[in-house]
Amino acid sequence: MTAPFDVNDDSVVVIIGTGAGGGTLANELAQKGIDVVALEAGGRHLPKDYINNEWPSFSQLAWTDMRTTSGSWRVAKDFPNLPAWIVKAVGGSTVHWAGASLRLQDHEFRALSTYGALEGANLLDWPVTLAELEPYYDKAEKKMGVTRTNGIPGLPGNNNFKVMKAGADKMGYKECHTGRMAINSEPRDDRASCQQLGFCFQGCKMGAKWSTAYSDIPKGEATGHLEVRENSLVLKIEHNADGKVDGVVYQDKDGNQVKQKARAVCVAGNSIESPRMLLNSASSMFPDGLANSSGQVGKNYMRHMTGSVYAAFEKPVHMYRGTTMAGIITDEGRHDPSRGFVGGYEMETLSIGIPFMAAFLNPGGWGREFASAMDNYQNMAGMWLVGEDMPQESNAITLSEEKDHTGMPAANVHFDDHPNDIAMRNHAYKQGMALYDSVGATQTYPTPPYPSTHNLGTLRMSEKASDGVVNGFGQSHDINNLFVSDGSQFTTGGAENPTLTIVTLAIRQADYIAKQMSEKSI
Amino acid sequence: MKAENEQALNFIKPHTGLAKMTRRELLKRSAAIGGSLIVGTGFIAGSSASWAMELKSLSPDTMATLVQMARDIYPHDSMGDEIYAAAVKGHDDKAAEDADFKAMLEAGVESLNAAAKQMGHASYLDTGWEAERTEILKSIESDTFFQTMRGGLVVGLYNQEAVWAALGYEGSSYEKGGYLNRGFDDIKWL
Ligand SMILES: Cc1cc2nc3c(=O)[nH]c(=O)nc-3n(C[C@H](O)[C@H](O)[C@H](O)COP(=O)(O)OP(=O)(O)OC[C@H]3O[C@@H](n4cnc5c(N)ncnc54)[C@H](O)[C@@H]3O)c2cc1C
Numbered sequence: 050m051t052a053p054f055d056v057n058d059d060s061v062v063v064i065i066g067t068g069a070g071g072g073t074l075a076n077e078l079a080q081k082g083i084d085v086v087a088l089e090a091g092g093r094h095l096p097k098d099y100i101n102n103e104w105p106s107f108s109q110l111a112w113t114d115m116r117t118t119s120g121s122w123r124v125a126k127d128f129p130n131l132p133a134w135i136v137k138a139v140g141g142s143t144v145h146w147a148g149a150s151l152r153l154q155d156h157e158f159r160a161l162s163t164y165g166a167l168e169g170a171n172l173l174d175w176p177v178t179l180a181e182l183e184p185y186y187d188k189a190e191k192k193m194g195v196t197r198t199n200g201i202p203g204l205p206g207n208n209n210f211k212v213m214k215a216g217a218d219k220m221g222y223k224e225c226h227t228g229r230m231a232i233n234s235e236p237r238d239d240r241a242s243c244q245q246l247g248f249c250f251q252g253c254k255m256g257a258k259w260s261t262a263y264s265d266i267p268k269g270e271a272t273g274h275l276e277v278r279e280n281s282l283v284l285k286i287e288h289n290a291d292g293k294v295d296g297v298v299y300q301d302k303d304g305n306q307v308k309q310k311a312r313a314v315c316v317a318g319n320s321i322e323s324p325r326m327l328l329n330s331a332s333s334m335f336p337d338g339l340a341n342s343s344g345q346v347g348k349n350y351m352r353h354m355t356g357s358v359y360a361a362f363e364k365p366v367h368m369y370r371g372t373t374m375a376g377i378i379t380d381e382g383r384h385d386p387s388r389g390f391v392g393g394y395e396m397e398t399l400s401i402g403i404p405f406m407a408a409f410l411n412p413g414g415w416g417r418e419f420a421s422a423m424d425n426y427q428n429m430a431g432m433w434l435v436g437e438d439m440p441q442e443s444n445a446i447t448l449s450e451e452k453d454h455t456g457m458p459a460a461n462v463h464f465d466d467h468p469n470d471i472a473m474r475n476h477a478y479k480q481g482m483a484l485y486d487s488v489g490a491t492q493t494y495p496t497p498p499y500p501s502t503h504n505l506g507t508l509r510m511s512e513k514a515s516d517g518v519v520n521g522f523g524q525s526h527d528i529n530n531l532f533v534s535d536g537s538q539f540t541t542g543g544a545e546n547p548t549l550t551i552v553t554l555a556i557r558q559a560d561y562i563a564k565q566m567s568e569k570s571i
Numbered sequence: 572m573k574a575e576n577e578q579a580l581n582f583i584k585p586h587t588g589l590a591k592m593t594r595r596e597l598l599k600r601s602a603a604i605g606g607s608l609i610v611g612t613g614f615i616a617g618s619s620a621s622w623a624m625e626l627k628s629l630s631p632d633t634m635a636t637l638v639q640m641a642r643d644i645y646p647h648d649s650m651g652d653e654i655y656a657a658a659v660k661g662h663d664d665k666a667a668e669d670a671d672f673k674a675m676l677e678a679g680v681e682s683l684n685a686a687a688k689q690m691g692h693a694s695y696l697d698t699g700w701e702a703e704r705t706e707i708l709k710s711i712e713s714d715t716f717f718q719t720m721r722g723g724l725v726v727g728l729y730n731q732e733a734v735w736a737a738l739g740y741e742g743s744s745y746e747k748g749g750y751l752n753r754g755f756d757d758i759k760w761l
């Protein structure tokens with residue numbers, strides 16, 4: 050049962066985007082009986098449609114609308130119009146996320162207090178604590194079926210994991226296992242268990258991996274309180290004379306511009322599109338864009354410190370067989386400034402196929418050295434390094450000179466590494482290479498960051514309205530019926546993959562919105 | 572990306588007629604032999620006549636040079652010329668529709684030959700050692716011609732299933748039941 054709501058129905062909550070944040074929030078509100086219209090720029094693709102082939106899958110799922118880049122990061126040179134590798138489809142990037150589901154650590158919510166002020170870094174403490182979030186983390190882990198929580202067994206380790214584990218043992222690392230994964234190790238929640246297909250990044254054809262596309266969204270629709278309108282690209286958010294938002298204008302599947310009225314609007318377009326929408330919604334009352342009295346809309350863009358290490362061995366590994374992210378080492382996740390940087394990082398197995406390896410191993414590389422690395426493919430193991438990067442005011446989403454296909458200014462993504470990011474990456478490369486060397490690698494390949502998969506922080510939470518865009522519930526400091534419901538809320542990034550925290554915040558935000566509505570505050 | 576990708580998937584097609592010719596017949600139709608390639612009017616072929624490719628727009632000499640250049644950019648000694656020919660075939664198709672593009676490729680090949688002559692070789696194809704050809708390529712690395720060739724190969728070469736097989740990547744697995752019972756954890760040497 051889907052609920053078709055009228056565009057003039059101003060009692061509905063409008064959610065923009067149906068990924069980790071928006072898709073979760075939509076279902077949680079619908080379960081409470083709150084009427085929701087979720088607008089999603091992309092189409093609806095389900096497990097039967099997913100393609101076990103990297104480029105065709107990319108064409109099917111990835112966001113390829115116009116974006117531009119600037120700054121000294123290498124992505125701006127190698128992939129000038131692909132700053133981020135994220136999804137445009139119902140389910141958002143949960144369609145091709147890997148499933149790693151980690152809680153942030155206590156001290157990571159208090160980055161400024163813990164690390165102290167760092168030159169060039171716009172550090173701040175979150176207005177929420179781990180203790181406040183713990184009950185919601187519990188709910189999120191249960192919803193997503195995270196392995197190693199709720200009595201759910203871990204996934205079996207594949208070849209790539211076994212190489213990592215052997216190296217971890219040699220290196221003296223203590224915390225290495227097959228991860229906390231939102232992937233069914235046994236059938237659960239009407240979804241099958243993992244068959245080790247090895248195409249987690251292309252959408253899980255088994256439906257074993259949690260994704261809002263086929264878990265939360267159909268559940269929300271079944272309540273009769275959620276209508277998802279796909280192929281509906283929101284252009285701007287509008288407000289009334291009192292400065293409250295009253296609806297959004299979107300381009301529908303036929304190219305018509307439509308206004309959907311709303312009681313409240315929740316922005317969840319991922320950390321590039323969400324600030325772009327607020328900036329594109331500037332009006333005479335809000336000339337710098339909506340919710341921007343602090344001037345922080347679009348600022349403090351974070352993408353995690355990342356990098357990969359691939360290594361070649363004398364004998365085959367076949368790293369691509371089985372779960373893409375098949376294991377983790379968390380020993381380096383601690384905050385230990387004696388390593389020469391603040392914050393920590395995780396080491397997680399990663400595999401990409403030949404087509405993506407050719408594009409990402411060393412973009413622009415050629416000649417015998419490159420070809421010989423590709424010749425070693427079946428003997429390769431690989432890991433991804435992901436750690437906390439520093440929020441910097443100058444790393445920002447702004448409106449580009451370029452327009453997208455609708456004529457709206459596209460997002461420009463500006464990024465420079467902070468010295469702390471560079472120190473951490475160098476440490477991580479060194480440890481990753483040493484790990485593989487310890488189990489007999491004949492070659493190691495420190496591989497530069499891919500286009501961003503973790504996009505965070507551009508509408509950040511803050512205690513004080515002057516420091517950020519939203520409060521601890523994701524509610525705009527300036528406009529109380531405007532919410533941010535995705536990774537843009539992150540005050541700082543933490544070392545962990547962000548999705549579990551995005552889902553946790555969305556569940557908590559649903560309670561808050563329901564309360565505010567019943568109190569008639571919004 | 573999308574266009575490149577489709578281009579890539581369209582690369583390998585059966586080249587009817589020609590592929591079935593015997594080596595003797597091929598040689599009869601051929602004008603010259605360049606390196607391991609047979610170059611004839613409107614086509615290039617492997618010297619063993621195991622494959623051939625008809626050309627729409629580019630001259631066979633130009634195409635033969637592009638094939639050699641493709642190999643020099645991503646040299647995989649275990650892969651035959653037909654794989655490199657397939658990887659650059661899209662440029663011939665595009666040249667047939669886009670005169671500026673064709674002129675850019677031809678000027679690029681000219682520049683390779685000019686550089687080879689300065690080293691005392693008759694042409695790029697006649698430059699015997701890979702190291703010398705690499706030196707020539709290095710000297711034009713920032714040119715549109717080189718970047719078009721290299722960029723096209725990332726997808727044109729590495730998105731070929733024949734290449735996956737040669738490099739030991741098994742590709743799509745869903746229809747085979749995944750790797751759960753097909754060696755996802757079969758590593759023995761650790
Ligand atoms: C390859 C890959 C692997 C990953 N692996 C992991 C992992 O293992 N663990 C982890 O924690 N995270 C992982 N991530 C990150 C994770 O996917 C994201 O952090 C998460 O999905 C972000 O949630 P979100 O709600 O902010 O945005 P998204 O999930 O990206 O959803 C945003 C949605 O909004 C829509 N949208 C945007 N603009 C508009 C508009 N104007 N109008 C209408 N709709 C719009 C988009 O189409 C999209 O569907 C991975 C990401 C990628 C790309």
Ligand code: SF4
Nearest residue numbers: 243244246247249253
């Ligand atoms: S490896 Fe498991 S989680 Fe990944 S796509 Fe396959 S079945 Fe899904």
